[in-house]
Amino acid sequence: MDGKSCNTLVVAFALILIVGAILPVVKLSATLDVASVSQEETPRYGGTLIFLRISDSSTLNPLLTIDDASFLVGNQIHSSLIDRGFADDGSMIYRPDLAERWEISEDGLTYTFYLRENVKWHDGEPFTSADVKFTFDLYLDPELALPQAGFFSVIDHIEAPDDYTVVFYLKEQSPILMPLGFAFWRNHMVIPKHLYEGTDIWDNPYNMNPIGTGPFKFVKWVKGDYLTLVKNEDYYIEGLPYLDGIIYKIAPSSASQIAALETGEAGCVNIVPEPEVRRLMETEGIEVFPVFKIGLTNYLGFNQGTSPEGNENPILMDEKVRHAIVHALNRQEIIDLALGGFGRVQHSWVSSELVNFYEPNVPKYDYDPEKANLLLDEAGYPRGTDGTRFSIRLYYTAGDTPRERASEIIKSQLSEVGITVELITADWPTLKDWITVKYDFDLCWFGHATGPDPDRLYTYYHGTQINPGSWQYVRYNNSEVDALWDESRKTVDPVARSDLFNQMQMIMMQDLPIVPIQERVLFSAVRSEFKGLDDTGAYWYSNHFDRVWWTLGELSEEPEPEPIDTELELRVDKLESDVQGISSQISTLTSEISSLESQLEEIPTEYAAPDMTMTYIAMLMALVAIAISIYFGIKAK
Amino acid sequence: MSMKRYIFRRVPQLVPLIIFAIVLNFTLMHLAPGSPLDYLIGGGEVVPQEYIDKLNRDFGLDKPLHEQLIIYISNVFRGNFGNSYRYRAPVIQIIAQRIPNTLLLMTTSIVFAFILGVFLGISSSKKPYSFIDNIASSISILGYSIPTFWLGMLLIIVFAVNLRWLPSLGMSTMGMIGLTGWAAVIDTVRHLILPTITLGTAYLALYTRLTRASMLEELRKDYIITAWGKGLDDRTVYYKHAFRNAMLPIITVFGLNLGLMLTGATLTETVFSWPGLGRLVYESITTRDYPILMGIFIIVSITVVLANFIVDILYAVLDPRVRYK
Amino acid sequence: MITSYNFEATSRRLRLYLASIRGFWRVFSKSRPAVVGLAMLVVLAFLAIFTEHLVLYNPFGIYPKSVLIPPSQAHPLGTDDLGRDILMLIMFGAKISLAVGFSSVFISSSIGITIGAISGYYGGRVEDVLMRLTDMLLIIPNFFLILIVVALFGSNMRNIVLIMGFTTWPGIARLLRAEFLSIRELEFVEAAHIVGASNLRIVFRHILPNAIYPVIVNASLQVGSAILTEAGLSFLGLGDPSLVSWGRMLSIAQLYMRRAWWMAAFPGVAIFITVMAFNLVGDGLNDALNPRLRER
Numbered sequence A: 001m002d003g004k005s006c007n008t009l010v011v012a013f014a015l016i017l018i019v020g021a022i023l024p025v026v027k028l029s030a031t032l033d034v035a036s037v038s039q040e041e042t043p044r045y046g047g048t049l050i051f052l053r054i055s056d057s058s059t060l061n062p063l064l065t066i067d068d069a070s071f072l073v074g075n076q077i078h079s080s081l082i083d084r085g086f087a088d089d090g091s092m093i094y095r096p097d098l099a100e101r102w103e104i105s106e107d108g109l110t111y112t113f114y115l116r117e118n119v120k121w122h123d124g125e126p127f128t129s130a131d132v133k134f135t136f137d138l139y140l141d142p143e144l145a146l147p148q149a150g151f152f153s154v155i156d157h158i159e160a161p162d163d164y165t166v167v168f169y170l171k172e173q174s175p176i177l178m179p180l181g182f183a184f185w186r187n188h189m190v191i192p193k194h195l196y197e198g199t200d201i202w203d204n205p206y207n208m209n210p211i212g213t214g215p216f217k218f219v220k221w222v223k224g225d226y227l228t229l230v231k232n233e234d235y236y237i238e239g240l241p242y243l244d245g246i247i248y249k250i251a252p253s254s255a256s257q258i259a260a261l262e263t264g265e266a267g268c269v270n271i272v273p274e275p276e277v278r279r280l281m282e283t284e285g286i287e288v289f290p291v292f293k294i295g296l297t298n299y300l301g302f303n304q305g306t307s308p309e310g311n312e313n314p315i316l317m318d319e320k321v322r323h324a325i326v327h328a329l330n331r332q333e334i335i336d337l338a339l340g341g342f343g344r345v346q347h348s349w350v351s352s353e354l355v356n357f358y359e360p361n362v363p364k365y366d367y368d369p370e371k372a373n374l375l376l377d378e379a380g381y382p383r384g385t386d387g388t389r390f391s392i393r394l395y396y397t398a399g400d401t402p403r404e405r406a407s408e409i410i411k412s413q414l415s416e417v418g419i420t421v422e423l424i425t426a427d428w429p430t431l432k433d434w435i436t437v438k439y440d441f442d443l444c445w446f447g448h449a450t451g452p453d454p455d456r457l458y459t460y461y462h463g464t465q466i467n468p469g470s471w472q473y474v475r476y477n478n479s480e481v482d483a484l485w486d487e488s489r490k491t492v493d494p495v496a497r498s499d500l501f502n503q504m505q506m507i508m509m510q511d512l513p514i515v516p517i518q519e520r521v522l523f524s525a526v527r528s529e530f531k532g533l534d535d536t537g538a539y540w541y542s543n544h545f546d547r548v549w550w551t552l553g554e555l556s557e558e559p560e561p562e563p564i565d566t567e568l569e570l571r572v573d574k575l576e577s578d579v580q581g582i583s584s585q586i587s588t589l590t591s592e593i594s595s596l597e598s599q600l601e602e603i604p605t606e607y608a609a610p611d612m613t614m615t616y617i618a619m620l621m622a623l624v625a626i627a628i629s630i631y632f633g634i635k636a637k
Numbered sequence B: 001m002s003m004k005r006y007i008f009r010r011v012p013q014l015v016p017l018i019i020f021a022i023v024l025n026f027t028l029m030h031l032a033p034g035s036p037l038d039y040l041i042g043g044g045e046v047v048p049q050e051y052i053d054k055l056n057r058d059f060g061l062d063k064p065l066h067e068q069l070i071i072y073i074s075n076v077f078r079g080n081f082g083n084s085y086r087y088r089a090p091v092i093q094i095i096a097q098r099i100p101n102t103l104l105l106m107t108t109s110i111v112f113a114f115i116l117g118v119f120l121g122i123s124s125s126k127k128p129y130s131f132i133d134n135i136a137s138s139i140s141i142l143g144y145s146i147p148t149f150w151l152g153m154l155l156i157i158v159f160a161v162n163l164r165w166l167p168s169l170g171m172s173t174m175g176m177i178g179l180t181g182w183a184a185v186i187d188t189v190r191h192l193i194l195p196t197i198t199l200g201t202a203y204l205a206l207y208t209r210l211t212r213a214s215m216l217e218e219l220r221k222d223y224i225i226t227a228w229g230k231g232l233d234d235r236t237v238y239y240k241h242a243f244r245n246a247m248l249p250i251i252t253v254f255g256l257n258l259g260l261m262l263t264g265a266t267l268t269e270t271v272f273s274w275p276g277l278g279r280l281v282y283e284s285i286t287t288r289d290y291p292i293l294m295g296i297f298i299i300v301s302i303t304v305v306l307a308n309f310i311v312d313i314l315y316a317v318l319d320p321r322v323r324y325k
Numbered sequence C: 001m002i003t004s005y006n007f008e009a010t011s012r013r014l015r016l017y018l019a020s021i022r023g024f025w026r027v028f029s030k031s032r033p034a035v036v037g038l039a040m041l042v043v044l045a046f047l048a049i050f051t052e053h054l055v056l057y058n059p060f061g062i063y064p065k066s067v068l069i070p071p072s073q074a075h076p077l078g079t080d081d082l083g084r085d086i087l088m089l090i091m092f093g094a095k096i097s098l099a100v101g102f103s104s105v106f107i108s109s110s111i112g113i114t115i116g117a118i119s120g121y122y123g124g125r126v127e128d129v130l131m132r133l134t135d136m137l138l139i140i141p142n143f144f145l146i147l148i149v150v151a152l153f154g155s156n157m158r159n160i161v162l163i164m165g166f167t168t169w170p171g172i173a174r175l176l177r178a179e180f181l182s183i184r185e186l187e188f189v190e191a192a193h194i195v196g197a198s199n200l201r202i203v204f205r206h207i208l209p210n211a212i213y214p215v216i217v218n219a220s221l222q223v224g225s226a227i228l229t230e231a232g233l234s235f236l237g238l239g240d241p242s243l244v245s246w247g248r249m250l251s252i253a254q255l256y257m258r259r260a261w262w263m264a265a266f267p268g269v270a271i272f273i274t275v276m277a278f279n280l281v282g283d284g285l286n287d288a289l290n291p292r293l294r295e296r
Helices: A003-029 A068-077 A129-140 A177-182 A254-263 A274-282 A319-328 A331-337 A369-379 A401-416 A428-437 A454-461 A479-490 A494-511 A573-579 A581-602 A612-635 B003-031 B037-041 B049-059 B065-077 B091-126 B131-145 B148-162 B181-219 B222-230 B234-259 B266-272 B277-286 B290-318 C007-030 C032-054 C086-122 C124-139 C142-153 C157-183 C187-195 C199-235 C246-256 C261-289
Strands: A048-053 A082-086 A092-096 A099-104 A110-115 A155-162 A165-170 A216-222 A226-231 A245-250 A286-291 A297-302 A390-397 A419-426 A443-448 A514-519 A522-527
Touching: A048 A068, A048 A254, A068 A216, A068 A226, A068 A245, A092 A099, A110 A129, A129 A155, A129 A165, A216 A245, A254 A274, A254 A522, A254 B148, A254 C246, A274 A286, A274 A522, A274 C246, A297 A401, A319 A369, A319 A401, A319 A514, A331 A401, A331 A514, A390 A401, A390 A428, A401 A419, A401 A443, A401 C246, A419 A428, A419 C142, A428 B037, A428 C142, A454 A479, A479 A494, B003 B065, B003 B290, B003 C124, B003 C142, B037 B049, B091 B131, B091 B181, B091 B234, B091 B266, B091 B277, B091 B290, B131 B181, B131 C261, B148 B181, B148 B266, B148 C199, B148 C246, B148 C261, B181 B234, B181 B266, B222 B234, B234 B290, B266 B277, B277 B290, B277 C142, B290 C124, B290 C142, C007 C032, C007 C261, C032 C086, C032 C261, C086 C124, C086 C157, C086 C199, C086 C246, C086 C261, C124 C157, C142 C157, C142 C199, C157 C199, C187 C199, C199 C246, C199 C261, C246 C261
Parallel strands: A048 A245, A390 A419, A390 A443
Antiparallel strands: A082 A092, A099 A110, A110 A165, A155 A165, A216 A226, A226 A245, A286 A522, A297 A443, A297 A514
16 A cells, blocks of 8 residues: 555544544534323333343342342242332232232231132142242241341241142241241242252252242353343232343443443443532433432441440540541532432431331530530540641551542541541452451441331341351440340230330440441432332332333233232331331332422523533533644644 | 573473472461451351361361372372362363353453554554554553453443343353354354453553554664665555564563463453453452462463463474574 | 761762763753653642642532532632542642552662662572562552452551561562663673672662662662552552542542532542553653663
8 A cells, every 4th residue: 555545544543533433523412312202101011121120130039139139020020928018108018929818816926818819830840839848947946047037037937738728837926027027028039949959059040040920030140240130921910020120230330330320222221420410300301219228328437435445536436526527527518519419317227217116315416516515525535736636547448439438538527627637448358358357447337227127137236146257347336225035025015116226326426436427318319211110119120021011112911910909019017117107108208309300590600601612612622622733843843 | 592501401400390380489478367267168157167177178278288199199190180179170171161251351351452552653653653643652651541340330330230231241142052053153253342441442452552652762763764765655664674673572562461361351251240250269269269360370370371372383383583592 | 898988989979970860861861751750740749748738628528518519710620529629639649659659669679679679689599589479479460469459458558668668669679670681791890709708788789770770770660569559458448548649539429420520630640640640750761761772
């Protein structure tokens, strides 16, 4: 090739690049292709839901693991005795799944489930009570070391008097067996006896190739990439599911997840990073809704304990100092700037979402830097000549941007009262080792969901739980609280139990082993073409997607599937008081969100997309200028 | 000395290298704080001690470190690379699933970079300081200085999100699993374009400069002047004579790049959610999935060693002087 | 042994030295890109050293009233999610990038030069052993090792710089050894031997000054690549959180790419320009110092 054609080629190439850079200006108005979404409410058949998530499942046998990513998928393949849901008024109810109805005896020691009769496993075998007994017997077997055995330890033995009846006999009454046992989204699924009996459950090949009774059947799993499910034609509810299939795809970067959602390459994302929530709410074609994880909180733990394990921080052991630190923090600002702006300031270790347990009169520590300064002076840590009092270390997990930014805000706010904060990050296992084993920290970010009952936090705050490796990394040891807690575990009367937790909160929030920051709200996002997601509650992605439908599918001649029969929904009265408050919580949060949304309309500057035209042109000119100068520069060589 | 003796001398030197690398990596990883269980057990969970003990037994973590090392090495020599802690599947299977994806990406990038780079390099060496030369030099300076992940992010925003010309993540369009034949090929190609540009730019820059420098040096030499004097035409002089000799350093670099091929794409794979080896490395580090890390490590080491070895052989083939040392 | 201070000899040496610098400059300044690169570096160095003292801005502060403002008059490059001015952050970040680049290359050069010189000069068994060592390190994929160390042992600047230095010296060692191999056969070295100069003197006074050129060039290019590596690490979330670093700015900008493109664009441009400056200077150095090219 000679020089001339070379030149032409290169010039052409350059022109293409420049044209490509200008086009965005032209195409600025390109938004999502919003397919004309049918306004009818009749569900259509067809379509595949593509679900994006960050980490892969570890196994598809629900008994063997506790990682969330496994249950995401497991709940579509397997069914359980009962399902949880939320009624229109927001109260939690139990819905029949494999069990059509159930009874609890007066004394609370016998739970009887009456099973559906037309259920088949994906391989064609019939489902019977033997499968249920087999599954739950596994939990009771101490040698198997199943990770979730603890939830069912209160069961004494199980009987299956006939093919469609199962009876559980308990050792003692348990207020938590239903919400945290049978209906909990993780551990309530049934596996087939005919495939697992007599085998080593840990090594059974069906763990990677599961057979269940759920609305979707397993097809293929490419680890670390994607997992495919296909519609179960023999699903026990006639006419369901609507979807043809579901594909779970791994997309490790949340930024690319959102991008894929917007371009239509994906159907839903289960957790939207906080900075993107508002923008997605404004985007046509995407629905954003809050997910209530029940008591999800974001807080910092103090290294304020003493114990033979060492690494104590005498500064933080002083209660005044801890109070001062929380007074010095403007937590609302932290939430607004770094943690997405949604969710309220946390005041107690029990989230206010748990209305029946939350104590509203807990000592509160409002933003009051003057008081903080006073307390610190009183505690004996005056400011030095450079204005600082002492220094502490704040730890967070690498890659967690919201907490990283929140930490920076904390650093800045605490420096106002003379406390220097050093930010330290590492990956999770390293952090866990430093903090829960070596207690080598001062403040560390933590956060979790309580679930409907605060008893789950026993391992975090009870005195007997302090030993290296446990979650009692704050080493909180208060015998009064311990005694109250132990009593609550024996108390069945919900009012009395609630009162005990109230007392505990009053004591603990005075002791202040943690810096309560935020009661989090998580958001999920779905493209509007998919309807029917039960999006009103926690773990919505773990409910069967059997009623999810795609608006671009086809209508069918088949009769409509049976509706969710409200008469069959039984409210378990004993537990009503435990979970009643959630409805008011949900409506409060929903109204909060709508008030925030109306605020959105009043703040045009941040969300009006900046006029990109000029900036694009400017960038282009800059690029051309750089190119020209380099060209001339090199030419002079 | 003959080729055969040369090869035989080199091979035994490779094995201790690899073993050393294995031991080093193993020790390093196990010295790090934290254990694989931290990932599996997650935040705030309470699991019975029996479960934890069982996991430790399964993973062989209950034995002292040197014992674990010996067990591991003896397994490796029998071809057993163990099972991944996270996926509970054989390491070889998981790596084998990912390698082709990374290979596809890297090969495309390097081939793209090599061909275009060499072409640009030769063209610019023909007429130093001409228009072509300046463009090529500009591209190479720019390409070498851009952070790859930043380039990736920009490309995604411009071409995938705003223009919708190309897909933004992954290796294949998800809704269409099961595409065969031409449709599958085209789909993969569409997904390959942006990552290839992102990854290939740096290499493109490298090859352009290298070729240009190498060619310029060759072109000064006497035998080239002789060739011009003989009246040979452009193509013969440039390609048949100059380039064949200028190729040596380019091949060396190419060989070095081959060796690092497998893990060089970590950042690009993250940005584009490309299911490859680089991303697997990063994930396995944060979840302490030792078997996978060791497995990848061994494979990469072997590849590097082999690549260097092949480069040495090629050198000996192309440059007779080396053989007679 | 010097019994009296010889002014004349010293000043002559000094003059010769200055002359060679001037000679160097003459060649170097002929290449405009190299000069441009140098100018950019000077600006960067200035920013790095003086920003803290000249600019009254706290890059660690929180400014809730000016959150996420697009490029405008008050904030030419816009602000980030905590209200910080991006232009200011870039200026403050120059110091970290340059520091990381220079210190890691300093470490790798020191080690590399030492090992390369020893193995190149002495040859034989020593060379074999050292080269095997170098090979071993070359086998281990760089980024992989860096990732492991930083993720596992904590991501602070000290760890990052150390591990980068320790993984990049083999290249320099090999380069220097190759140069030594060719130079030590030259006549003037033999002459020095005959005269009775000690090994150390030969290495430092005679061979090294001539062999160092490719290392200098390589080092300047390595600074650029060290900056890129640090940016990559920060991007993955493993950067040092108590410092203003351009890579970390990019990592945070990921989530804001759609709302605030300026958070991602400008730090990337900063990194790009800095690395380019080092590459241009490296090229210029190559042209100026490479004796083979200079003969023409």
